[in-house]
Amino acid sequence: MDSLMDLTGKIALVTGAGQGVGRATALLFAQAGASVVVNDFHIDRAKAVADEIEAFGGVAMARQADITNLASVEAMTSEAIARFGRIDILVNNAGNAGPSDPNISPKPFWETSPEEWEPFIATNFNGVMNCCKAVLPSMTQHRGGRIITVISDAGRVGEPHLAAYSGAKAGAAGFMRAIAKAVGRFEITANCVALSTIRTPGVASMIDEDALGKILKSYVIRRLGEPSDAAGLILFLASGAAAWITGQTYPVNGGYAFSS
Template sequence: MKHILDLKGRTALVTGGGQGVGRQVALYLAQYGASAVVINDFHADRAEAVASEVAALGAKALPLAFDVSDFEAVGGAFARVREALGGVDILVNNAGNAGPTSRLDDLVPFWESGPDEWRRWLATNLDGVLNCTRHAMPGMIKGGYGRIVTVISDAGRVGEPHLAVYSGAKAGAAGFMRAIAKAGGRFGITANCVALGGTRTPAVTDLIPDEAAEKKVLSQYLIRRLGEPEDPAGLILFLCSDAASWITGQTYPVNGGYSFAV
């Protein structure tokens, strides 16, 4: 009997897959039978390290270092995937924050910022999603199958006062996924989002220097712990599988009760 989450025969590409949630997604996809997993990261060494872990699980692994905000670079990467593996069936748009040099400790109020600051948030979180989806969809349409999952943030659902442009970019990515769901459904393509609360990734843990700071953060969460990469990765795996073949255009929070969805 086929396992409900079996991904046998599928090729997946995970952006920002060199650490955190992206790494765990890549490992889960391999564990559940994906034939090949492409691991993108801006930093080649991180992509290569996760590719070694994926290969140890029995899947083909292809590490690719490129910037998702660079349309031409994304196109070149997808061409390499087509040549090596035949195309992408599953796209996980996970790359986020402010790109390869994310810093969350130098934030200023929106009214004190300008286009240079805005651009670093929009480039990865919105442009990167558009770029990767644009290059993935033609092959998915031709094959009559596709799974696109975009990782956003609860900031895109409820807004965060010190992350105004980031909140807008994530909300934009969610709106874009709803549009892609409507455009792609007749081709067998689903498009969904997973919205994260505070999850123990490098960008988040850098902001929590000690136990007192973590306790203050967790006071906003009904489940009094930070999320672990496995928490959203499990839902992302589900949305990438045929078990979710009749789910599209949705945004699912994985947030320990930080906010609710109706």
């Protein structure tokens, strides 16, 4: 692998890595030489991905944690640092509405309740803050690191039936910009990757052929994204090739919405 994209010796924590984009990122990081802490709310998923990594000779550690719970995240982070000594890369990938991920309400926002908003805010915004709080002491102590937060194009352009989700993702992007300014002096970067529809297990189960045809009319590249499409940019932002890039949001969206 090109030396700029080589992660040999790096320690990465990827949240929500039991499937989809998180799994693809964890596998790609391991192939690039990183040791990977594979997090998922469902430990069986995390262990399955860690087993995949170890099967090709990589180093992985599967850990369950609920990212909406700071104590849970700090316990996982402490275990990872106890084993590996530090955390160099954090990928905030866990998202949507958490492990339960209820169906999106078709109701207008003003007809929804705080109980319907809270899972989106807890996972997509509070979860990002919890993970950053847990890993930044290690990164600042070792004077270096990469934080990549996976958001959504809903957070960039807004979606009418995803108001709470859009707001939480936009909040995560704003938080990343603030963190980028706060920790740049420690050689730590903080960036976002904004995704449109990716063919994850959850998405695949919800979209039939008729719905897919309608969705793809909004995309310049007329296919759904694959987890590998996102993982490639995440690897770049985690690598030495992106050492002077921080506070940015990069869309991976097949042309769904352009970025100026």
